[in-house]
Each structure stands twice: as structure tokens, then as C-alpha cells.
Amino acid sequence: xxxxxRQFLVYVPAWAPFSxxxxxxxxxxxxxxxxxxxxxxxxxxxKADQTGLxxxxxxxxxxxxxxxxxxxxxxxxxxLDSEVNLDAYQPPGYPATAPWPADDVAFTDAMLxxxxxYLPVDKHRVYASGFSNGAGFTARLAAERSTVFAAAAFSxxxxxxxxxxxxxxxxxxxxxxxxxRILPQTGTPPLTxxxxxxxxxxxxxxxxxxxxxxxxxLKVSPINYGTEIAPHETEIHGPASGDSIYRFMVIQGLQHRxxxxxxxxxxxxxxxxxxxxxSGIRLP
Numbered sequence: 001x002x003x004x005x006r007q008f009l010v011y012v013p014a015w016a017p018f019s020x021x022x023x024x025x026x027x028x029x030x031x032x033x034x035x036x037x038x039x040x041x042x043x044x045x046x047k048a049d050q051t052g053l054x055x056x057x058x059x060x061x062x063x064x065x066x067x068x069x070x071x072x073x074x075x076x077x078x079x080l081d082s083e084v085n086l087d088a089y090q091p092p093g094y095p096a097t098a099p100w101p102a103d104d105v106a107f108t109d110a111m112l113x114x115x116x117x118y119l120p121v122d123k124h125r126v127y128a129s130g131f132s133n134g135a136g137f138t139a140r141l142a143a144e145r146s147t148v149f150a151a152a153a154f155s156x157x158x159x160x161x162x163x164x165x166x167x168x169x170x171x172x173x174x175x176x177x178x179x180x181r182i183l184p185q186t187g188t189p190p191l192t193x194x195x196x197x198x199x200x201x202x203x204x205x206x207x208x209x210x211x212x213x214x215x216x217x218l219k220v221s222p223i224n225y226g227t228e229i230a231p232h233e234t235e236i237h238g239p240a241s242g243d244s245i246y247r248f249m250v251i252q253g254l255q256h257r258x259x260x261x262x263x264x265x266x267x268x269x270x271x272x273x274x275x276x277x278x279s280g281i282r283l284p
Contacts, residue, residue, distance in 0.1 A: 129271075
């Protein structure tokens, strides 16, 4: 069986000693984007230079978007068939023997196998991050590869289909208060901005269902959560006390963007916040 050639970029800090093992972070881009673009703008390359982590930026396969009828990169997050025309288009050279749509979970397995063969990867510190469609795929990976990834953190996306997980994987989600993909789902008429007050926030059905879905996956009681409010940020976490296995954060003033400090008035940098979350977590 012949597969389809895929691309992923790997950033290894020049100073990182090969005599030591290093944590690894996968960064999955949003629809229509590429791994190269997220290498440039996500902040994970800079975080690698600061910490010695290895950052990986894969690119999704192109599909025909149902709305625009144009080819666009996507990850198979579980609801891909509702967004693309699978029967109308395949990338040039896509083999008839390769899975269609692409098996991105298997692609991740293959990337990790290659990386572990050639680089000193710490298998106890492999993490996943994503944005939008890539966030939905990261959420899927967190469920289906919960014994491979130590933790997952993603922005502007969520689990697309019901899943079960072998291990309750620590998960950190963020969304912007001005995210135009979420706001239309908030009711009739839709909200113009997500509320920053946590009581009002949990009264928004799409937010409540997103939080409840993740808490159920992680086997945390939906009544066992705490909250934390900071300037421009509201967080719901569970369980209420002890180490939080789940964090859901609303970032004030952020639109549908992967927060990198320059694209939101709060100055929130996902790579910084997610790395602080990751760095305290190892696979057992």
C-alpha cells in the first residue's frame, strides 16, 4: 500500500544538547493555513529557543471546501465530511490506496515515530496544541491518544464528536470573547461578545455544553469546578481544588485568532501559557 507524501516542519533549538532528552510539542494549524505559517506566528519557535523543547508544525491535506468550492487545508477532526466535498476533489497525486479522508491520527503516529527515531525526544513529555479546526483535531487526539500525549492545549475549537479516553489527559482550552465562530451559536439573537462574568458565561448554552463535554471526558463532576478571574481573563477549571486537569479560559477582546500577544488587547500569548501548563505534567 502506498500513502500520500505529507509535510511537517521540525524546529530544534541550535543550543539544545543531543545528550539530553527534550519535550516535544505538536502545533496543528487552522483551516486553510500551513505548518510553516504557524512556525512563524504561533510563538512556539520562540518558546523552543527559550526552553529547549522541540516544536513540530505539520500541514493538513487539502480538501474542497463546501462553501467556497476552493481547496483548503483541513484536519480530520471528526466532522470533516460536513465541511468538505469528499467526492468532488482529491489533491493531485493522491493514491487510490491511501485512506480518504486522510487518517491524521495515523499521520501523527508516523510523525512521532520518525521524530523519536532521529531526535532525543522525552516520551513522557509529548504535548499537542492547535487552533480552530486544528484545535478540534487536537481535542480528538487528546481522547484517542491519551496515553501518548502528556497534555493538550488549544484555542478556538473543541471536541467535535463524543469520545472516550483511556486516561484523563490534562486539557487547557481558550476562546476569545469576540470569536465570530462561537458568537453565532450563542442564541437568537446571538451575543455580540461572550460575558466575562463566569455565572453569565456558564449560562450560555454552547459554553456550558463545551465545558460539560470535556469534564465528562476527563471524568470530573460538572458541579466540581472552580473559577478564577484576572484582568481580561476568566477561567473555569476542574476539579475545584488541587491540580486542575481541565482549564477553560475566555480572553477578552480576542477574535478568532491563535493568541500570540500581538493579536489581542489582553496581550495573551498561548505558547507561554500553554507551556506553563505543559511543563508541570508528565506521562506516568
